[in-house]
Amino acid sequence: MSRRTVLGTAAAVAALAATAGPALAAGGPSSPRRATPHADRSVDNRFWTSCADWRTGTAEGTAVVSAARAGLRIAEPVGRADYADPHTGTTATWEYARWTSPTHRSTVPATELIASWNARTPAGTWIQVELRGTYADGTTSPWYVMGRWASGDDKEADIRRTSVDDQSDGKSTVWTDTLALDDAEAGPRVTSYQLRVTLYRRPGATVTPTVWRLGAMASAVPDRFQVPASEPGLTKELTVPRYSQETHIGQYPEYDNGGEAWCSPTSSQMIIEYWGRRPTPGELAWVDPSYADPQVCHAARFTFDYQYNGCGNWPFNAAYASTYKDLQGVVTRLASLTELESLIAAGIPAITSQSFLKEELTGAGYGTAGHLMTVIGFTADGDVIANDPASPSNEAVRRVYKRREFENIWLRTKRYNATGKVVSGTGGVCYLYFPTKLSARQRAALAAVGIR
Secondary structure: OOOOOOOOOHHHHHHHHHHOOHHHHHHOOOOOOOOOOOOOOOEEEEEEOOHHHHOOOEEEOEEEEOOOOOEEEEOOOOEEEEEEOOOOOOEEEEEEEEEEOOOEEEEEEEOEEEEEEEEEOOOOEEEEEEEEEEEOOOOEOOOEEEEEEOOOOOOOOOOOOEOOOOOEOOOEEEEOOEEEEOOOOOOOOEEEEEEEEEEEEOOOOOOOOEEEEEEEEEEOOOOOOOOOOOOOOOOEEOOOOOOOOHHHEOOOOOOOOEHHHOHHHHHHHHHHHHOOOOOOOOOOOOOOOOOOOHHHHHHHHHHOEOOOOEOOOHHHHHHHHOOOOOEEEEEEEOOOHHHHHHHHHOOOOEEEEEEEOHHHOOOOOOOEEEEEEEEEEEOOOOOEEEEOOOOOOHHHOEEEEOHHHHHHHHHOOEEEOOOOOEEEOOOOEEEEEEEOOOOHHHHHHHHHOOOO
């Protein structure tokens, strides 16, 4: 399974460990069911996507792309900068332009923020996404680098896409792809933020990155070992391709030891193909022709984070999805299985992130500190139908998991690991991929969970 680790604050974990006992954690899956038509939302999403959006920010050498898919491009570089790539050992000079968003005041005073973006970066170009938060006490964080990203990995032309470690101001810290308060209980929360994207290219070049979507999810999910049970409200199953990460064990170990850790890109590829997109034969020519499902190898290579040393960087997976024609990807949190049902009803599957002990998810056959799988529907009894890539074969990927067990392992923020230590859960993190052209029902379903 994925080695993606969700990092919580030490103070919050210690406090919960002192006040919550094993009975509370164990009681989650067996709690009595009660209806939760619309759970209280503790998530705020803000994305800039339209021409009007891009014109509200501060442009330094960028221009708005007025096309079917609005975006930003380099119009006139405003400076040059040297970048020493820590993963290649080379230093190169790049010219750049920059766009800074207006300040967005979150509806949720946040303990965590996750940025995501959709872009195209031709060979020899890349982007850097930064976030600066304002705390409730009026102070501001530094500009945190949330990702240095290129869709390609040409050894001569491109940087290595990477998260950036060791970023903290004593109040908050960046953990791979997540900006989290150091003390979620006592520390001042992030009440507003700005995003900044810098577009880079080789000096004198005419090619440019294009950024179509930029935004962040701010959240303050209550710490909990268990979540309220929801009543089933949908019987539906979407037809989504099935791919197993396990069939790729040992393949391309330079990408996080091969298929055994490829749950995130395997799940991403399933949803990308659900929407009718896939790599071309030319794009797959690098893959050993003896390997089945070469597109999964492709997804692993092009979601790989060279700092994290894995394919489980959440925004990098969403960005990878957006490299396919007219496809968008975001990272967010959902508040309930009811919200997930509304997306499935509209034909939108989701990739969910969860961690659990073997005995906490009946039928899985494994435990994991972090794993991605694709939710594709619900049975008549309300149980979750998932394409679980941690299956021995493509044929075995479709699983049915008990509703109460699944919603608890996905939506909780705290759990006990195999040694009895209190560790973090994801609190409902998911990836949503969807095309630019949507039906009215699909737009409404996304809007209902804060995605526009």
